[in-house]
Amino acid sequence: MDRRDFYRTTGSLGLGLLAGQATAAPEKTEVAGFYTEASKKLPVREFDVVVAGGGTAGVIAAIAAARTGAKTILVEGKGYVGGVAVEGGTALHSFYNLWKAFPGVEKRQLVRGIPAEMVDRLTAMGGATGYAEMEKHYAYDSVCTAIDTELYKLNAHEMLDEAGVYVCVNTFLAGAVTEGPRVKGVILESRSGREVVYAKSFVDCTGYADLAAHAGAEYTEPNDYxxxxxxxxxxxxxxxxxxxxxxxxxxxxxxxxxxxxxxxxxxxxxxxxxxxxxxxxxxxxxxxxxxxxxxxxxxxxxxxxxxxxxxxxxxxxxxxxxxxxxxxxxxxxxxxxxxxxxxxxxxxxxxxxxxxxxxIRRGRCVACDYDITHEDVIHGMHFDDDVFVYGFHDMAPRFQIANGGSYGIPYRALCVKGLDNLYVSGMMITSDHKAHMSTRNTVSCMGQGQASGTAAALCALNGHDSRSLPYLDLRLALEKGGVYFE
Known part of the structure; x- marks a missing residue:
C-alpha cells in the first residue's frame, strides 16, 4: 500500500465513519503487521470555514475568512502561530516590486491588504523594520522587512482573536471526512480528545498539504529543496x-x-x-x-x-x-x-x-486547476482571475520579473483539482521549481492566504463551490480588503 492509498483509506474513508453512528466492534481478525482500531462516536463542531495550519498563509487566510463574515476555525499543531516567517526566514520577501534594479521604474507596493496591515501593526509595536530600502544587492530585493519573531507571534495571534477566529493551537489534524468530491469535515486531536469539525469550505495552509493528502487530492513529493x-x-x-x-x-x-x-x-x-x-x-x-x-x-x-x-x-x-x-x-x-x-x-x-x-521549503506539491510556470513569473503574466500581484524572485538577479513589474497569481492556482471546496495556499502550489522559487516566499504565501480565505468564506456564505464562485464577487471582496491589482 503506497502513501496516497494509506491517506485515502485511513484519512478519508475510515475516519469518516467515526463521525457517524456507533457501530459494532469489529471482529478480532488479526492481520500480520496491522491493528484494527474500533470505531467510536466523536463530538462534532460546525463552522463555515476550516483553515488548517496557522503559518504564514494560514493566519492571513483565517483573518480574511472571519472578516468576510464566516464562522472560522484555525487549527495549528504548535502552541503559537506564524510558521516559516518566525522559524526559517531571513526577512519577509517582498511587498514591493524590484524598482531599484530597473532605473526609472516606478516604486510600487504590490502586496497590501491584511499582510501589510500585519506588518504596519508589528512595526508600530517595535517588532518590525517596516519597508527599509536595500543599500546593496537591491537586484535581489528592493526592500528589507525584518521582524522580531516573538512579537510577530503575539501580533498574529492578537489579530486572529480580534477577527473572531476560533483558534485551536496544540491541535493536530488527524484525518478528513469526504463525501464524493467534497470535504465534509476534519478529524482533530488534542489533549482535550478527538473530535470532528464539519464545515462548508476548507483551506489547507499546513505547508505539508496534510489536509489535501487526507482528502485524497493528487500530489507529488518533489524533494527539490x-x-x-x-x-x-x-x-x-x-x-x-x-x-x-x-x-x-x-x-x-x-x-x-x-x-x-x-x-x-x-x-x-x-x-x-x-x-x-x-x-x-x-x-x-x-x-x-x-x-x-x-x-x-x-x-x-x-x-x-x-x-x-x-x-x-x-x-x-x-x-x-x-x-x-x-x-x-x-x-x-x-x-x-x-x-x-x-x-x-x-x-x-x-x-x-x-x-x-x-x-521546509516544500513538502507535497498539490495538483491545482492551474500550475504556474516560470515563464508566467519572469514575463510578468497577468490572468483574468488574478487574486493578487507579486514581484519577488528568490533566484534574482539571475531571474527577475521583467522590467521591475509584477505577475498575477490566478484564482485557479489555489483550487485543488478534483475537490470542490478545498483550497491550498503557500508552498504547496506550483510544480515548476523555478516558479516555486517565487511563489513559496513569505509575502506571496500571505497574499495567497488572503485570497483563499476570502474565497472560502464567500463560498460558505453563498452556497458556492470553488469553481462556481463568481470571480467578480471575489475581486470586489479582495479590493474591499485592501488587495492591490495592476
Whole structure:
C-alpha cells in the first residue's frame, strides 16, 4: 500500500465513519503487521470555514475568512502561530516590486491588504523594520522587512482573536471526512480528545498539504529543496561585523532601518558565499550548510543564521526527519563555534533561539486547476482571475520579473483539482521549481492566504463551490480588503 492509498483509506474513508453512528466492534481478525482500531462516536463542531495550519498563509487566510463574515476555525499543531516567517526566514520577501534594479521604474507596493496591515501593526509595536530600502544587492530585493519573531507571534495571534477566529493551537489534524468530491469535515486531536469539525469550505495552509493528502487530492513529493533549521545569535557586535566585511570589500547585502528603536542602524547584513570570510570559516560553513546572511531588529543580535541539509527522501518521511533534526542541531552548535573562532564581533556569541522543528521549503506539491510556470513569473503574466500581484524572485538577479513589474497569481492556482471546496495556499502550489522559487516566499504565501480565505468564506456564505464562485464577487471582496491589482 503506497502513501496516497494509506491517506485515502485511513484519512478519508475510515475516519469518516467515526463521525457517524456507533457501530459494532469489529471482529478480532488479526492481520500480520496491522491493528484494527474500533470505531467510536466523536463530538462534532460546525463552522463555515476550516483553515488548517496557522503559518504564514494560514493566519492571513483565517483573518480574511472571519472578516468576510464566516464562522472560522484555525487549527495549528504548535502552541503559537506564524510558521516559516518566525522559524526559517531571513526577512519577509517582498511587498514591493524590484524598482531599484530597473532605473526609472516606478516604486510600487504590490502586496497590501491584511499582510501589510500585519506588518504596519508589528512595526508600530517595535517588532518590525517596516519597508527599509536595500543599500546593496537591491537586484535581489528592493526592500528589507525584518521582524522580531516573538512579537510577530503575539501580533498574529492578537489579530486572529480580534477577527473572531476560533483558534485551536496544540491541535493536530488527524484525518478528513469526504463525501464524493467534497470535504465534509476534519478529524482533530488534542489533549482535550478527538473530535470532528464539519464545515462548508476548507483551506489547507499546513505547508505539508496534510489536509489535501487526507482528502485524497493528487500530489507529488518533489524533494527539490534542502530542509533547514535556523538559530538566533546573541551577544554580537554588529558594527564590528560590518567593519570586518567592509575592510575586505565583502558587504554583499546591507540595509539600514530601525534597530532597538533607533533609525539608521544596520538591520540586514551578509557577504556573498565565501567572499571576505577566512578560509577555515568557509570550509566549516560549507560542511554544515550554513548561510551567514541575516537580519535583526535588536542590538547585539542576529535573528536567522540558517543550517541547510538535503534529505535523500521527502521531508514527509518521519524517520529521515528525526535523524535530520539531530544533525541540524549538531550543525548549529558547530556554527556558533565557527563564528566565535573566526569572525570579529562574535567572540562571546551564543545561541538564543532555534526553530522547534526543521523547516521546509516544500513538502507535497498539490495538483491545482492551474500550475504556474516560470515563464508566467519572469514575463510578468497577468490572468483574468488574478487574486493578487507579486514581484519577488528568490533566484534574482539571475531571474527577475521583467522590467521591475509584477505577475498575477490566478484564482485557479489555489483550487485543488478534483475537490470542490478545498483550497491550498503557500508552498504547496506550483510544480515548476523555478516558479516555486517565487511563489513559496513569505509575502506571496500571505497574499495567497488572503485570497483563499476570502474565497472560502464567500463560498460558505453563498452556497458556492470553488469553481462556481463568481470571480467578480471575489475581486470586489479582495479590493474591499485592501488587495492591490495592476
Amino acid at each position: 534542502a530542509v533547514v533549521n535556523s538559530m538566533g545569535l546573541g551577544n554580537v557586535d554588529l558594527e564590528r561585523y560590518y567593519q570586518f566585511l567592509a575592510d575586505r570589500d565583502a558587504v554583499h547585502q546591507l540595509a539600514y532601518g530601525v534597530r532597538s528603536g533607533e533609525p539608521g542602524r544596520i538591520i540586514r547584513i551578509g557577504a556573498e558565499g565565501s567572499q571576505g570570510y577566512p578560509e577555515e570559516f568557509v570550509k566549516g560553513a560549507r560542511k554544515i550548510g550554513m548561510s551567514a546572511i541575516s537580519t535583526t531588529t535588536q542590538d547585539n543580535y542576529l535573528m536567522f543564521i540558517k543550517m541547510n541539509m538535503k534529505l535523500p527522501v521527502s521531508p514527509t518521511d518521519r524517520d529521515a526527519v528525526a535523524k535530520a533534526e539531530l544533525e541540524l542541531r549538531k550543525r548549529m552548535k558547530k556554527g556558533v563555534e565557527l563564528f566565535r573562532a573566526h569572525i570579529p564581533g562574535f567572540e562571546k556569541a551564543f545561541m538564543t533561539r532555534t526553530s522547534p522543528s526543521l523547516v
